[in-house]
Amino acid sequence: MSGTVEQGARGLDDEPPEPVLPGGAEASAGRGDWAVVVLLLALGAFLAHGTATMDVPENSGSPGPRFVPVIVTVLTFVLAALMAAQVARATRGARAASEPRPAPAGEGTDWRAVGVVVVSFLAFTALLSPLGWLLSAALLFWGTGYALGGRRPLFDAGVALSVSAAFQLAFSAGLGLALPAGVLEGAF
Known part of the structure; x- marks a missing residue:
């Protein structure tokens, strides 16, 4: 019966407070994700430089030795752009919230x-x-x-x-x- 007598400062129907992100939602949203975007851009630049400076024999046939590196380079830049858009959208959504949001369970880098x-x-x-x-x-x-x-x-x-x-x-x-x-x- 002690559960029905006094519940302290909380009412019976109140839920326990949820943890919040330190410094508010916008302070920590996407840091690790932005690091991955920067790494993808750096990898794409490295691949683009390597592909552009590749020694290609004049007698090489079509599609040639640059074919696959160009595809991989383009896909790396596309992936970086898509991830940057997703992180920007998530960061903008977190900033739009007027109050700190609960810490997401299982999210993070x-x-x-x-x-x-x-x-x-x-x-x-x-x-x-x-x-x-x-x-x-x-x-x-x-x-x-x-x-x-x-x-x-x-x-x-x-x-x-x-x-x-x-x-x-x-x-x-x-x-x-x-x-x-x-x-x-x-x-x-």
């Missing part, structure tokens, strides 16, 4: 996942020459899958190796380009 993807990419670039495309790209795809929640290491490694092999076949058969073989040179 997963910096551990971002770190795993960055480390996987750095390992890929460092190991591309010695290991070759097939193995280093499989490591990149496996690391990215792990960062995104994959928890079946053998299955994920098989999928990563299959995707890496599919890219290798697409480049060699479809474009006539040889990706680095690394330690597997002469094995097949």
Whole structure:
């Protein structure tokens, strides 16, 4: 019966106060998202520079060695623009609210996942020459899958190796380009 007698300062029907974002909603909305947008723009600029300065033999056929890098560069810029628009819309919506909003449950930047993807990419670039495309790209795809929640290491490694092999076949058969073989040179 003690629950019906005195409830303190709150009434019986009042809900407990919800946590608010520190400094108000607009102070912290989208910081990590803007960092990802900036990283995507920097990656796009790096890819655009690399594609523009690529040495292309005069006798290369169509579509040529710049075909895939141009597609990847354009997609990187499109993704950055779409993400920037989404973050701007979310930030504008947070600023329009006159009172602090409750802290969203489960939202925010997963910096551990971002770190795993960055480390996987750095390992890929460092190991591309010695290991070759097939193995280093499989490591990149496996690391990215792990960062995104994959928890079946053998299955994920098989999928990563299959995707890496599919890219290798697409480049060699479809474009006539040889990706680095690394330690597997002469094995097949």
